[in-house]
Amino acid sequence: MNTIDLETTDLRRANRLLQGRAREGGAERTFTVTNPRGAHALAAGLDRAIDVTIQGHVGYYCAGMNQKASVTIEGNAGVGVAENMMSGTVRVTGDASQSAGATAHGGLLVIEGNAASRCGISMKGVDIVVRGSVGHNSAFMAQAGHLVICGDADDGLGDSIYETVIFLRGAAKGLGADCEEKEITADDRKILAALLQRAGLTDQDPGAFRRYGSARRLYNFKIDNLGAY
Amino acid sequence: MSMDTSHLRESQIFDRATIHDIQRAASEGIYKIRGFGAKRKLPHFDDLVFLGASVSRYPLEGYREACGTDVTLGARHAERPLTIDIPVTIAGMSFGSLSAQAKEALGRGASAVGTSTTTGDGGMTQEERGHSTKLVYQYLPSRYGMNPDDLRKADAIEVVVGQGAKPGGGGMLLGHKISERVAEMRTLPKDIDQRSACRHPDWTGPDDLEIKIRELREITDWQVPIYVKVGATRTYYDTMLAVKSGADVVVVDGMQGGTGATQECFIEHVGIPTLPAVRLAAEALRELGLHRTGVQLIVSGGIRSGADVAKAIALGADAVSIGTAALIALGDNRPDLAAEYEKLGTAPGFYEDWQAGRDPAGITTQDPDLSKRLDPEKAGQRLANYLRVLTLEAQTLARACGKSHVRNLEPEDLQALTIEAAAMAKVPLAGTGWIPGQGF
Numbered sequence A: 001m002n003t004i005d006l007e008t009t010d011l012r013r014a015n016r017l018l019q020g021r022a023r024e025g026g027a028e029r030t031f032t033v034t035n036p037r038g039a040h041a042l043a044a045g046l047d048r049a050i051d052v053t054i055q056g057h058v059g060y061y062c063a064g065m066n067q068k069a070s071v072t073i074e075g076n077a078g079v080g081v082a083e084n085m086m087s088g089t090v091r092v093t094g095d096a097s098q099s100a101g102a103t104a105h106g107g108l109l110v111i112e113g114n115a116a117s118r119c120g121i122s123m124k125g126v127d128i129v130v131r132g133s134v135g136h137n138s139a140f141m142a143q144a145g146h147l148v149i150c151g152d153a154d155d156g157l158g159d160s161i162y163e164t165v166i167f168l169r170g171a172a173k174g175l176g177a178d179c180e181e182k183e184i185t186a187d188d189r190k191i192l193a194a195l196l197q198r199a200g201l202t203d204q205d206p207g208a209f210r211r212y213g214s215a216r217r218l219y220n221f222k223i224d225n226l227g228a229y
Numbered sequence B: 001m002s003m004d005t006s007h008l009r010e011s012q013i014f015d016r017a018t019i020h021d022i023q024r025a026a027s028e029g030i031y032k033i034r035g036f037g038a039k040r041k042l043p044h045f046d047d048l049v050f051l052g053a054s055v056s057r058y059p060l061e062g063y064r065e066a067c068g069t070d071v072t073l074g075a076r077h078a079e080r081p082l083t084i085d086i087p088v089t090i091a092g093m094s095f096g097s098l099s100a101q102a103k104e105a106l107g108r109g110a111s112a113v114g115t116s117t118t119t120g121d122g123g124m125t126q127e128e129r130g131h132s133t134k135l136v137y138q139y140l141p142s143r144y145g146m147n148p149d150d151l152r153k154a155d156a157i158e159v160v161v162g163q164g165a166k167p168g169g170g171g172m173l174l175g176h177k178i179s180e181r182v183a184e185m186r187t188l189p190k191d192i193d194q195r196s197a198c199r200h201p202d203w204t205g206p207d208d209l210e211i212k213i214r215e216l217r218e219i220t221d222w223q224v225p226i227y228v229k230v231g232a233t234r235t236y237y238d239t240m241l242a243v244k245s246g247a248d249v250v251v252v253d254g255m256q257g258g259t260g261a262t263q264e265c266f267i268e269h270v271g272i273p274t275l276p277a278v279r280l281a282a283e284a285l286r287e288l289g290l291h292r293t294g295v296q297l298i299v300s301g302g303i304r305s306g307a308d309v310a311k312a313i314a315l316g317a318d319a320v321s322i323g324t325a326a327l328i329a330l331g332d333n334r335p336d337l338a339a340e341y342e343k344l345g346t347a348p349g350f351y352e353d354w355q356a357g358r359d360p361a362g363i364t365t366q367d368p369d370l371s372k373r374l375d376p377e378k379a380g381q382r383l384a385n386y387l388r389v390l391t392l393e394a395q396t397l398a399r400a401c402g403k404s405h406v407r408n409l410e411p412e413d414l415q416a417l418t419i420e421a422a423a424m425a426k427v428p429l430a431g432t433g434w435i436p437g438q439g440f
Ligand SMILES: Cc1cc2nc3c(=O)[nH]c(=O)nc-3n(C[C@H](O)[C@H](O)[C@H](O)COP(=O)(O)O)c2cc1C
Pocket: B035, B036, B037, B091, B092, B093, B094, B097, B098, B119, B120, B121, B138, B160, B162, B163, B164, B229, B253, B256, B257, B258, B259, B260, B261, B300, B301, B302, B303, B321, B322, B323, B324, B325, B354, B364
C-alpha cells in the first residue's frame, strides 16, 4: 500500500501518483491519502481500478470525473464531489456540500451523512444514495439514474426533472416543477433494494420509500404551461 | 399591373416587420425562436477605417514581404499550447444544431488551412475529432456528452460561461431536431424540447471558476490550454475575472454572434456589440500586463471579411472566430436553393430558421435525407477557400499599414467614421483627434 501525505506532497504530484502518470507507483492498486485538509480536485480524473482512502475532509470536486476507481472520503466533502463521474464508486462517510454527483454519468456515489442543495443536479445515469437528507433543488434537471434519499428533501425536489428516478424515505418539503409522486411497483422496490445493498445501507427498509419522477408535462414547450417556465 | 404604392408611408416605429411580429405573437401565443444573429443595425467594424501608410509610415510589398498570421494560444500554463496558422478559428457549434456532415465539413475546411474547430453543446463527435487536426472541446453548463476521455482528446478546453447571442441564457434544441443519436449523446428522451442550463451546475462566481479550472487541468495533466468564453456584457470585468480564474485564453462573443436557436428578444436586446467588447477586453489585458504576451483574446460576433478580422486584431484581439460566416461558406442561404426556401416561406439571404431542422442545405438539420445533401468534402473546400480569403485580406490590410505580422496591427492604425464607433472603439473620429469621452 502506498501512502500519500499531502503535507509533504503537492496536489499535482499526488494526483499524478493516483492517476498512474508518475513514473513510480504505477503498479500500486491501493492508496491512502493523509492530511487532505480541504484540498480541491483531489483524486480527480482517475481512470483505473484502484482503491483510494482519503483520511480527512476534502475541498471541491474530489474524485471529479472518476472512472473505475473506488474512492472513500473519511470525512466531509466540498462542492461537486464525484462531479461527472463515469464509473466506479465514491463514498463520503460524512456530509457532502452542494452539487454532489453533479452531471455524473455512471458509477455509485454514497453519502453517509447529509447532502446540501442540488445533490444530483443534471445527473446523467449515476446512482446516488444518501443516508441522511438532501438540500433544496436536488435532482434539478436530473436526466437519468437513481437518487435514493433515506432522510428528507428540502424544497424543489426534482425540479424540471427528466428521467431520473427518485426514492425518498422521509418527507419532501416541496416538489419542483414537473416532479410528481409515482406509483411504486415490486420491480421498483427490487431496484431500490439492490441500490441500498450496493451502498451498504442494509438497515433501510425498501418498503418505507416513495418514488418520484417526471410528470413529463414540460417536455415540449406549450403555452398552457406558461406559469411553470 | 400592381398597385401604385408610392403614396403609402411606412411607419418607422410600426414598420412592416414589426407589424408582422405583433400579428405572429397574437396568433401563436409564444415568443419567436430563431437562429442567426442580431439583424438590426449596430455600430460595427464597418464604422472603422485603416489609415494605411503615408509619408511617415511605409507599407510592405504585397506578396513579396512576408506578413505572418500564426497565433499561439495558451502558452501561459499549458504544456502543449495550441498554434493556429491563421488568426481565424471556427466557433463552437453543437452537433445537434448542426448535422454530422456539417461538423465534418467544418473540420475539413479548418484543418486544410491549419486552424481549429470547436465542439458545442452536445459533446464531441467522431466526425469532428476525426476531421479536425485541432479541436477545442467546450465545457458547458449542460455537460451533455461530457466525459474525461473526450476531454483528454481535446487540443484545448473552452469553459463556456455565455454566448453573445444570449448572455445569461441557456441552450435550446427543439424536439424535431432530436434524432436518436443526438438524444443518446445527451442522455435524454427523443423528441422533447431540450433546454440546456444557463448556469454551470457545480460552480458560481470567479472564486469557484478558479477551482474548476484547476480541476480541469488536473484531469488533463496540465497539457492543454483552457479558454473561458463569455458573451459581451461587462466585458472589462469578465476579462479580468476570467484571467484571475486562470484562463489562458479569453473568448468574447459580441451581441451580433450567431446562434442555433434563441428567443429573438434575447438575440436583439441583450449584450453589447462586438466593437466595444474587443476594446474593453484588450484594455483589461493591457492593464494586467498580459496583452499579446500572457493571455490571448479571441473575438467573435459578426466577423464576415478580412477587414473585420484585421480591425478586430488592431483593436486588440489575437484571433477571431466565426460561426454564421462559416455556415454560409458551407452553403447556407445559397441562391440555387431559392425554390426550397420559398416552400419554407423564406428566400436566400433571409433564411434564419436554423432551429427548425428543415434546412434545405443540410447544415442545420438532423434529418438524414436533408443532411445527406451536404457533401462534407466539397463544403470543406468552400470553407477553406473562404478562410484563405479572410487571411489574404487581413494580410493585405496589415501590409498596407506596414506590419510584418497581423498581430502588429494596433488601434493607432484605425480611425472611426461615426461618433458612436469612435466612442466605443476609442479611436479618433476620422480627420480629428477626437475620441468622445477623452476631452477635445
Ligand atoms: C448553429 C450555431 C450553433 C451554435 N452553438 C453554440 C454552442 O453550442 N456553444 C457555444 O458556445 N456557442 C454556440 N454558438 C455561437 C458560436 O460559437 C459563436 O459564438 C457565434 O456564432 C459567433 O458569431 P458569428 O456567428 O457572427 O460568427 C452557435 C452558433 C451557431 C450559428
